[in-house]
Amino acid sequence: MCGIIGYTGSLDARDIILNGLEQLEYRGYDSAGITLRDGDKSFTKKKAGPVSILRKHCNTDEALGFNCGLGHTRWATHGGVSDVNSHPHIAGNVSLIHNGIIENYHSISKDYGFEDELISDTDSEVAARLINHFYNGDPYDAIKKAVAVIKGSYAFCIIFNDIPDKIFCVRQVSPLVATHADEGSFVASDVTAIISYTNRYFVVPEERIITLTAEGITICDFDGIPEEPDMLEVNWNVESAQKNGYPHYMLKEIHEQPDSLRSTIMPRLKKNIPDFTEDGISDEIFINCNKISIIACGTAMYAGMVGKYMMEPLLKIPVSVNIASEYRYENPILDENTLVIVISQSGETIDTLAALRLAKEYGAKTLSIVNVKGSTIARESDYVFYTHAGPEIAVASTKAYTVQLASLYLIGCRMALVRGKYTPAIAALFTAKLLESIPAINKILLNNSEIKDAAKHIMNATDVFFIGRGLDYAFSLEGSLKLKEISYIHAEAYAAGELKHGTIALIEENTPVVALATQDQIFSKTISNIREVKARGAFVILITKENAVVSDDVYDIHFTVPMKYDRFTVFPVAVIMQLLAYYTSDLKGHDVDKPRNLAKSVTVE
Numbered sequence: 277m278c279g280i281i282g283y284t285g286s287l288d289a290r291d292i293i294l295n296g297l298e299q300l301e302y303r304g305y306d307s308a309g310i311t312l313r314d315g316d317k318s319f320t321k322k323k324a325g326p327v328s329i330l331r332k333h334c335n336t337d338e339a340l341g342f343n344c345g346l347g348h349t350r351w352a353t354h355g356g357v358s359d360v361n362s363h364p365h366i367a368g369n370v371s372l373i374h375n376g377i378i379e380n381y382h383s384i385s386k387d388y389g390f391e392d393e394l395i396s397d398t399d400s401e402v403a404a405r406l407i408n409h410f411y412n413g414d415p416y417d418a419i420k421k422a423v424a425v426i427k428g429s430y431a432f433c434i435i436f437n438d439i440p441d442k443i444f445c446v447r448q449v450s451p452l453v454a455t456h457a458d459e460g461s462f463v464a465s466d467v468t469a470i471i472s473y474t475n476r477y478f479v480v481p482e483e484r485i486i487t488l489t490a491e492g493i494t495i496c497d498f499d500g501i502p503e504e505p506d507m508l509e510v511n512w513n514v515e516s517a518q519k520n521g522y523p524h525y526m527l528k529e530i531h532e533q534p535d536s537l538r539s540t541i542m543p544r545l546k547k548n549i550p551d552f553t554e555d556g557i558s559d560e561i562f563i564n565c566n567k568i569s570i571i572a573c574g575t576a577m578y579a580g581m582v583g584k585y586m587m588e589p590l591l592k593i594p595v596s597v598n599i600a601s602e603y604r605y606e607n608p609i610l611d612e613n614t615l616v617i618v619i620s621q622s623g624e625t626i627d628t629l630a631a632l633r634l635a636k637e638y639g640a641k642t643l644s645i646v647n648v649k650g651s652t653i654a655r656e657s658d659y660v661f662y663t664h665a666g667p668e669i670a671v672a673s674t675k676a677y678t679v680q681l682a683s684l685y686l687i688g689c690r691m692a693l694v695r696g697k698y699t700p701a702i703a704a705l706f707t708a709k710l711l712e713s714i715p716a717i718n719k720i721l722l723n724n725s726e727i728k729d730a731a732k733h734i735m736n737a738t739d740v741f742f743i744g745r746g747l748d749y750a751f752s753l754e755g756s757l758k759l760k761e762i763s764y765i766h767a768e769a770y771a772a773g774e775l776k777h778g779t780i781a782l783i784e785e786n787t788p789v790v791a792l793a794t795q796d797q798i799f800s801k802t803i804s805n806i807r808e809v810k811a812r813g814a815f816v817i818l819i820t821k822e823n824a825v826v827s828d829d830v831y832d833i834h835f836t837v838p839m840k841y842d843r844f845t846v847f848p849v850a851v852i853m854q855l856l857a858y859y860t861s862d863l864k865g866h867d868v869d870k871p872r873n874l875a876k877s878v879t880v881e
């Protein structure tokens with residue numbers, strides 16, 4: 277949520293900051309702003325709308341010749357989308373950009389008498405005023421005093437007017453990374469903004485103040501004691517974070533799934549058996565648990581739902597899936613014998629992080645499945661299983677979902693093995709079937725024109741229903757989320773057998789129903805449910821396995837997935853549903869990669 281970038285160095289700051297903002301725009305795209313400094317000279321512009329609008333306003337000689345600056349792309353929380361609410365916020369000596377939420381901003385502005393001075397409706401301006409209030413020439417002292425008052429989450433980057441070549445940063449919960457390269461020093465919400473300069477960076481530690489100069493970066497704690505950074509390295513390059521000829525990131529990321537799956541699965545197979553020795557994940561957590569709680573949000577949670585349906589019958593222990601934002605408030609039942617699996621692409625989602633912290637308080641063992649290396653959730657979990665999907669830029673999650681599924685499948689298989697449910701031979705057979713998902717996805721990707729045609733039947737609908745039973749129901753949850761978040765069509769997933777208890781009243785002539793029937797055990801029951809909606813006029817888009825025998829009066833469009841094994845059909849099914857959502861959104865003329873009201877990483881509660 278909100279993208280922030282700061283730069284000080286030998287190059288022209290305007291272009292570095294605007295280019296960085298474009299890379300970070302997926303974090304929030306309501307408005308954008310920039311402030312540039314060089315001695316007494318300054319340039320500040322703040323504009324509602326995308327970074328491209330800000331860029332136009334910076335296309336002036338007045339914005340040239342600066343070596344230090346800050347940039348921000350906003351996802352509005354406090355205060356509407358407007359120029360004035362955009363960052364940076366300037367208060368006296370202080371220019372500040374902020375990612376996060378200041379919970380006590382009302383009381384701060386009252387206690388410190390800012391109420392009549394505020395020109396925006398944001399909590400962030402209050403922080404700028406507070407730091408300026410404490411500033412008497414010592415930036416460390418002012419920042420330290422301000423953060424002692426502030427409650428909430430924040431990543432602040434600050435330039436003081438009388439120190440125009442330095443950037444000071446501090447964070448609590450909200451993400452911030454920094455690096456020094458030949459071109460100068462950089463700070464940003466995430467590495468996508470700095471990857472074109474270096475692949476080495478560090479996560480700004482909490483309760484530390486970092487200072488960026490053209491020559492380097494220093495870190496010190498609130499007592500002024502200096503520290504060395506823990507450097508990390510990203511294993512992807514700048515091309516991975518670009519569209520590479522695809523019209524949208526989402527389409528590119530859908531097509532990257534075979535590679536992402538290979539990169540996630542292959543390093544974990546030893547003689548075809550899942551082995552997490554190199555991840556440092558101990559089998560003890562798999563053996564000594566009597567219950568699994570999966571915690572996540574959105575797509576990651578729906579991956580968890582598939583995990584539950586896959587793991588419970590395999591392991592014969594209870595597996596619950598919990599919405600992270602609810603988890604904290606429902607007095608969860610867990611103890612040291614519970615294995616908590618936390619799933620998050622970004623590793624930053626604050627609801628998921630809070631649930632993870634709660635689980636640790638209860639003494640549960642925590643294992644996170646995370647895509648972003650060094651992210652907070654990864655660092656705070658007892659064990660981390662990294663997915664190797666590379667950067668996911670489109671707001672709608674696609675490749676992260678399938679690698680999360682693959683991770684859960686590998687974990688489920690390893691657990692079955694170490695708990696004596698599987699022999700090594702059966703575990704090897706399981707992974708062989710899992711690997712068959714890769715050619716199956718490739719086949720769907722090669723024949724996607726029919727999916728585009730199907731999207732034409734959906735694009736003008738007001739409601740779309742996704743139905744299935746068992747695992748198919750778990751898959752359909754993600755299908756409906758994908759469609760609604762990027763096409764803005766109301767979509768819901770229902771257990772097919774439950775329709776007749778109420779929801780079927782919503783089916784009218786031509787209501788699209790995406791019906792999943794890939795599970796042999798309940799195939800005929802699902803087909804009966806599909807007949808029920810068809811009889812009421814539904815336009816049925818049916819997805820089955822290739823060998824399924826189905827009469828052509830049950831559907832209007834029929835897709836098949838080249839996957840023989842019920843448990844693994846989710847991979848190609850997911851790709852069909854992703855493409856259906858993608859083409860529907862694109863046909864409707866929406867900004868597929870940046871759907872309204874959303875942002876990629878949700879770092880507010």
Ligand code: M6R
Pocket residue numbers: 573574575576619620621622623624625628671672673674758761874876877878
């Ligand atoms: O980064 P996370 O995996 O923790 O994010 C969780 C959700 O916010 C995310 O999956 C969201 O639902 C996506 N927009 C779905 O496409």
